[in-house]
Amino acid sequence: MSIPQERRLVTAIPGPKSQELLARKQAAVPPGIGTTLPVFVTRAGGGVIEDIDGNSLIDFGSGIAVTSVGNSAPRVVERVQKQVADFTHTCFMVTPYESYVNVCEKLNELTPGDHEKRSFLVNSGAEAVENAVKVARLATGRQAVVVFDHGYHGRTLLTMTLTAKNMPYKQGFGPYAPEVYRVPLPYPFRWPGENPAEEAYAQAVDVIEKQIGAKNVAAVVIEPIAGEGGFIEPAKGFLPRIAEFCKANGIVFVADEVQTGFARTGDLFACEDEGVVPDIICTAKGIAGGLPLAGVTGCAEIMDKVHVGGLGGTYGGNPLACEAALAVLETIEQEDLVGKARRIGEIMLPRLKAMQERHPVIGDVRGRGAMIAIELVKPGTKEPNPEALAEVVKRCHAEGLLVLTAGTYGNVLRFLPPLVMPEHLLEEGLTILEKAFA
Structure with missing residues (x-):
C-alpha cells in the first residue's frame, strides 16, 4: 500500500x-x-x-x-476515477446506465435465498429501511410494523421511530410515526431467564397477537446483530423462529443488514449464520467503499407490486457509487x-x-x-x-x-x-x- x-x-x-x-x-x-x-x-x-x-x-x-x-481501495479508486471522467450523474429514473443494473444483479445474486429477486438503490441505510417498510405496507395492504428492543435503524422520522434508544437519537424530536410496535430482543448477557430465545419469542408473539393482531402487521424489521444497541447477537434460534412466524402470518420479514452486511461478520450477510432468508434485506455502509449508496433487495413477488414512480430518488444509485460498489464486491471475492x-x-x-x-x-x-x-x-x-x-x-x-x-x-x-x-x-x-x- x-x-x-x-x-x-x-x-x-x-x-x-x-x-x-x-x-x-x-x-x-x-x-x-x-x-x-x-x-x-x-x-x-x-x-x-x-x-x-x-x-x-x-x-x-x-x-x-x-x-x-x-x-x-485500489479497485474502488480505479473505477470511480474512470466514471467521474465519463459522467457524474443523469438520474437513473431519467436516463439510466448499466452500472446501476449491474449492482442490482449482484445484490439479487449474493443476498440470501435462491428465489427471484428485485433490487433498487438509494442513498443511506435509513432510506433503505424506510423504503423496505413502504414496500411491505403496499404489498400486504397492512400498516403495523414490529421492531425490537436495542434496535437502531436510522435518523429519519420513520427510522427514528423504529429505533429503540431515546438519547441521543430521539430526544426532543417527536412526535413519532404511528403504527410502530416494539417487542423484546433476547440479549443473552442481560436476559433474566434461562432460555432467552424461546422466552423472548413467546413474549414477542404475545404482544403481536394480543396488542396488534398478526393480520395487521405489514413487516417485522430486525438487525441480525443489533449494531448501535451494543453488537447484541440474539440468542440462537430466535431469528429463525421469528422468520417462521412471519411466513405463517403473511408478514414481510425485513433484515436490516446495514452494519452487518458485506463480509463483516464472517459471512457475506449475518442472516446466513442461521440460514435465515429474509423477504427484504437492506444494505448500505460497506457496500461502496465510502461512497453513499444503499440497497433494498426483496422477493420479486413483493417488490413488483409497487406502482411505477412509487420508488426512487434523485441521487439513488449515483453512477460513481455504483462503480464503487462493483469494485467492493470484486474486492471481497478476489481477496x-x-x-x-x-x-x-x-x-x-x-x-x-x-x-x-x-x-x-x-x-x-x-x-x-x-x-x-x-x-x-x-x-x-x-x-x-x-x-x-x-x-x-x-x-x-x-x-x-x-x-x-x-x-x-x-x-x-x-x-x-x-x-x-x-x-x-x-x-x-x-x-x-x-x-x-x-
Missing part, C-alpha cells in the same frame, strides 16, 4: 493543527454533529488513518463499518474478505477473553468475524459502567488507536477494523487496549 502500515505519533492527540480545525468546526457546524476523535484526516488506507499533524493512527472503526475493503473477517475474529476474541479474565470490569465479550464488542460493568455486577468506558476510550485515543462506542446503556466498546488490516496492526491495537485496561 502507498500509505505505511504503522502507528506513528508525532504530536499529542489531537495535535495543534487538528485543534485549530476543531475550533473552526465548532464555529461553523452545529454541536449536534458530534465527533468521536477530533483528528482531521488527510489520507487513510489499509488499517491506518493519517491526520493533518502527521500522526498515523490504527483504525478499529472503518468509518462505522463503511470502509471494510480499506480506505481508497477472500469473508475469510479475513473470520481470521480477525480468531485473533481478537481469544485476546479479549483473556483480558476479561484479568479485568473484572469487562462483563462480556461477544461478536462474530470482524464485528466484535466488549461490555463494561461495575466489577462483580452487571451494572453498566459508562465511566470506565470513557476512560478506556480516552487512553486508546491518546495512544493512537481509534475505537468506537455503542450500547443502549452507553457501556460497550465496539471494534470494526477494516477487513484488509494487516495482522501486526491488529495485534498492536489489542496491546494498546490491554494497556488501557491495565
Whole structure:
C-alpha cells in the first residue's frame, strides 16, 4: 500500500493543527454533529488513518463499518476515477446506465435465498429501511410494523421511530410515526431467564397477537446483530423462529443488514449464520467503499407490486457509487474478505477473553468475524459502567488507536477494523487496549 502500515505519533492527540480545525468546526457546524476523535484526516488506507499533524493512527472503526475493503481501495479508486471522467450523474429514473443494473444483479445474486429477486438503490441505510417498510405496507395492504428492543435503524422520522434508544437519537424530536410496535430482543448477557430465545419469542408473539393482531402487521424489521444497541447477537434460534412466524402470518420479514452486511461478520450477510432468508434485506455502509449508496433487495413477488414512480430518488444509485460498489464486491471475492473477517475474529476474541479474565470490569465479550464488542460493568455486577468506558476510550485515543462506542446503556466498546488490516496492526491495537485496561 502507498500509505505505511504503522502507528506513528508525532504530536499529542489531537495535535495543534487538528485543534485549530476543531475550533473552526465548532464555529461553523452545529454541536449536534458530534465527533468521536477530533483528528482531521488527510489520507487513510489499509488499517491506518493519517491526520493533518502527521500522526498515523490504527483504525478499529472503518468509518462505522463503511470502509471494510480499506480506505481508497485500489479497485474502488480505479473505477470511480474512470466514471467521474465519463459522467457524474443523469438520474437513473431519467436516463439510466448499466452500472446501476449491474449492482442490482449482484445484490439479487449474493443476498440470501435462491428465489427471484428485485433490487433498487438509494442513498443511506435509513432510506433503505424506510423504503423496505413502504414496500411491505403496499404489498400486504397492512400498516403495523414490529421492531425490537436495542434496535437502531436510522435518523429519519420513520427510522427514528423504529429505533429503540431515546438519547441521543430521539430526544426532543417527536412526535413519532404511528403504527410502530416494539417487542423484546433476547440479549443473552442481560436476559433474566434461562432460555432467552424461546422466552423472548413467546413474549414477542404475545404482544403481536394480543396488542396488534398478526393480520395487521405489514413487516417485522430486525438487525441480525443489533449494531448501535451494543453488537447484541440474539440468542440462537430466535431469528429463525421469528422468520417462521412471519411466513405463517403473511408478514414481510425485513433484515436490516446495514452494519452487518458485506463480509463483516464472517459471512457475506449475518442472516446466513442461521440460514435465515429474509423477504427484504437492506444494505448500505460497506457496500461502496465510502461512497453513499444503499440497497433494498426483496422477493420479486413483493417488490413488483409497487406502482411505477412509487420508488426512487434523485441521487439513488449515483453512477460513481455504483462503480464503487462493483469494485467492493470484486474486492471481497478476489481477496477472500469473508475469510479475513473470520481470521480477525480468531485473533481478537481469544485476546479479549483473556483480558476479561484479568479485568473484572469487562462483563462480556461477544461478536462474530470482524464485528466484535466488549461490555463494561461495575466489577462483580452487571451494572453498566459508562465511566470506565470513557476512560478506556480516552487512553486508546491518546495512544493512537481509534475505537468506537455503542450500547443502549452507553457501556460497550465496539471494534470494526477494516477487513484488509494487516495482522501486526491488529495485534498492536489489542496491546494498546490491554494497556488501557491495565
